[in-house]
Amino acid sequence: xxxxxxxxxxxxxxxxxxxxxxxxxxxxxxxxxxxxxxxxxxxxxxxxxxxxxxxxxxxxxxxxxxxxxxxxxxxxxxxxxxxxxxxxxxxxxxxxxxxxxxxxxxxxxxxxxxxxxxxxxxxxxxxxxxxxxxxxxxxxxxxxxxxxxxxxxxxxxxxxxxxxxxxxxxxxxxxxxxxxxxxxxxxxxxxxxxxxxxxxxxxxxxxxxxxxxxxxxxxxxxxxxxxxxxxxxxxxxxxxxxxxxxxxxxxx
Amino acid sequence: xxxxxxxxxxxxxxxxxxxxxxxxxxxxxxxxxxxxxxxxxxxxxxxxxxxxxxxxxxxxxxxxxxxxxxxxxxxxxxxxxxxxxxxxxxxxxxxxxxxxxxxxxxxxxxxxxxxxxxxxxxxxxxxxxxxxxxxxxxxxxxxxxxxxxxxxxxxxxxxxxxxxxxxxxxxxxxxxxxxxxxxxxxxxxxxxxxxxxxxxxxxxxxxxxxxxxxxxxxxxxxxxxxxxxxxxxxxxxxxxxxxxxxxxxxxxxxxxxxxxxxxxxxxxxxxxxxxxxxxxxxxxxxxxxxxx
Numbered sequence: 448x449x450x451x452x453x454x455x456x457x458x459x460x461x462x463x464x465x466x467x468x469x470x471x472x473x474x475x476x477x478x479x480x481x482x483x484x485x486x487x488x489x490x491x492x493x494x495x496x497x498x499x500x501x502x503x504x505x506x507x508x509x510x511x512x513x514x515x516x517x518x519x520x521x522x523x524x525x526x527x528x529x530x531x532x533x534x535x536x537x538x539x540x541x542x543x544x545x546x547x548x549x550x551x552x553x554x555x556x557x558x559x560x561x562x563x564x565x566x567x568x569x570x571x572x573x574x575x576x577x578x579x580x581x582x583x584x585x586x587x588x589x590x591x592x593x594x595x596x597x598x599x600x601x602x603x604x605x606x607x608x609x610x611x612x613x614x615x616x617x618x619x620x621x622x623x624x625x626x627x628x629x630x631x632x633x634x635x636x637x638x639x640x641x642x643x644x645x646x647x648x649x650x651x652x653x654x655x656x657x658x659x660x661x662x663x664x665x666x667x668x669x670x671x672x673x674x675x676x677x678x679x680x681x682x683x684x685x686x687x688x689x690x691x692x693x694x695x696x697x698x699x
Numbered sequence: 700x701x702x703x704x705x706x707x708x709x710x711x712x713x714x715x716x717x718x719x720x721x722x723x724x725x726x727x728x729x730x731x732x733x734x735x736x737x738x739x740x741x742x743x744x745x746x747x748x749x750x751x752x753x754x755x756x757x758x759x760x761x762x763x764x765x766x767x768x769x770x771x772x773x774x775x776x777x778x779x780x781x782x783x784x785x786x787x788x789x790x791x792x793x794x795x796x797x798x799x800x801x802x803x804x805x806x807x808x809x810x811x812x813x814x815x816x817x818x819x820x821x822x823x824x825x826x827x828x829x830x831x832x833x834x835x836x837x838x839x840x841x842x843x844x845x846x847x848x849x850x851x852x853x854x855x856x857x858x859x860x861x862x863x864x865x866x867x868x869x870x871x872x873x874x875x876x877x878x879x880x881x882x883x884x885x886x887x888x889x890x891x892x893x894x895x896x897x898x899x900x901x902x903x904x905x906x907x908x909x910x911x912x913x914x915x916x917x918x919x920x921x922x923x924x925x926x927x928x929x930x931x932x933x934x935x936x937x938x939x940x941x942x943x944x945x946x947x948x949x950x951x952x953x954x955x956x957x958x959x960x961x962x963x964x965x966x967x968x969x970x971x972x973x974x975x976x977x978x979x980x981x982x983x984x985x986x987x988x989x990x991x
Contacts, residue, residue, distance in 0.1 A: 453771060453775070453801065456800055456801065460797075460800075524801075525751070525752065525774075526779070527797050527798065527801045527802075528774045528775040528776070528777065528778065528801050528802060528846075529771075529774070529775070529801055530751075530769045530770070530771050530774055531769060532769060533771060693769070694754060694768075694769070696752060696753035696754070697747070697752040697753065699743065699747065699752070699781060699783075
């Protein structure tokens, strides 16, 4: 009985542990945003809403904690008698939960922001056009390197007002994918050591470009296609992580 | 479920280095085992295989008749405690909480008792504890988990002598109340030998000896007397070492001296001395080196 639920325990543990880290991250970006919004207000500049603003940094954040969690947490759980498989399932559930929590938080703050602007009749112009760019297509004229860097830094984003459902689904898929790519690097290092680990950084770069490709090129053809494509992407990357870690030796 | 351990033809390689060579062992459930061996003998490698930290290169391990690797039922019932330098900022309470959640037999009250006994502070971050206190925390987790297979790999590192003594007493007492397999890997043979019911001596990746404590220790003896008489007496016996002082010689032999032999020694004026496990261990593993 006990063992069937182990992965759920791992999932809730990891959700709360990473949630504690995330709490600080969200506090910091909220403060940065407030400073920026006040500055925009005073200078009559247009500003992105919090949802758009937090999106890029949340993606980078998820990528980073993906790397850290992979290295530290697997050995921790195996030491406590949990199988690698249960850890993997639990960690996957936790990252989905974490992504939803970040989105929920940014929706609440964005809602509050709108409310404050409306109630206070503040002359802050919300403009998310700058955020809504797709790295791959928008760097069309550029060289390949510029495209790749664009793909790494900027994730595909759709404004809530363009299509709220696709926007939320995309945000969630993006956070999960960023975490997984980080996790893949961490897992690669853990299993194969530093030298081969560099290979995983290369793989991660290719995956990030591929991710942007799915959304930028794919999106122009079919939204559903992009969503399905990214689900397949997530399943494949998860499968790769599981293959790397399912029999890995735990370091003492 | 009986948590017997059965190891067959077990080999572990790290690249080209063979850490364990064709190990065969049976460890029936319920005893306290002493796993002794010199540095690099393969103790930790063997234990990490039992704990499913890695897979063997060849051969098999069966715990309760099953392969333990990635086996949820077995893995949650095998606790492997070894000294780590904790970097975690978790407090003692949270640290132990994991065992409560993942170890089916974990005893909260016993953990509280041990925390008090070892004078640990529930609210202190683990990385702020001294090395000895971290070891006490490890031991608390290991004992309170009451896992059918509990492994302590030099878990006493950094503990002072009184704390080690507390550990040994608690281990004996709790094992008496809740019999289970406990494997103690150690360098402190002299200090811990009274704990062991059965001994396994590993040397250079191989099992040198396995047997119950009494019969193993009784196999070793020193024969002291006039050099020529000693030589004649021990001829044909397995000799582990010898010391000479003037005309007097002490030969360390291994193999049971039967009553007849003992009487003969008496007639010849030879003195038969007992060996401690520590002495045996030193002579046995030194012997291997000399044979090379």
